[in-house]
Amino acid sequence: MPASHTQHQNLLSPRAVGVLAAVVTVVIWTAFIVVARASADPARGGVLNPFDIVYARIWGASLVLLPWGWWLVRRARRSDPGAGSLLGLSPLPLRTTVLVGFFGGLLYAMLAYSGFVFAPAAHASVLMPGSLPLWTALLAIVVLGDR
Numbered sequence: 001m002p003a004s005h006t007q008h009q010n011l012l013s014p015r016a017v018g019v020l021a022a023v024v025t026v027v028i029w030t031a032f033i034v035v036a037r038a039s040a041d042p043a044r045g046g047v048l049n050p051f052d053i054v055y056a057r058i059w060g061a062s063l064v065l066l067p068w069g070w071w072l073v074r075r076a077r078r079s080d081p082g083a084g085s086l087l088g089l090s091p092l093p094l095r096t097t098v099l100v101g102f103f104g105g106l107l108y109a110m111l112a113y114s115g116f117v118f119a120p121a122a123h124a125s126v127l128m129p130g131s132l133p134l135w136t137a138l139l140a141i142v143v144l145g146d147r
Helices: 003-009 014-040 050-079 094-118 121-144
Strands: none
Touching (some): 094 121
16 A cells, blocks of 8 residues: 555544544534524524425435435446446435435425424424434334334
């Protein structure tokens, strides 16, 4: 291995990477909740309804994740030509891709943003991250048949 590659590899310790990942996660969740609540609250100047916010979220995520999905499928098809679905944009089977996209993307966002119209951001900051593991487990049982 070249010396520069080894030096670059040891730039951050595994602990530092873990702490950085935790900080980034907290920042993303906090920004998501605060921006969504402010956008949906007419008293604070928010003029977007839940549909508008979902539209922006889906398009924003698509611009980032579709190229990444295309790259993952291309990589998977090198070893298995039949891998991937949805026009080569998802490494998962079509049924799983559609169900995860509907429940984890569209339905989740619509419920969350609709709730921001009625509840303060403080409630969302406790209930949403706290209940996410429960909903993930329930949907894994229903959609994927996990036990």
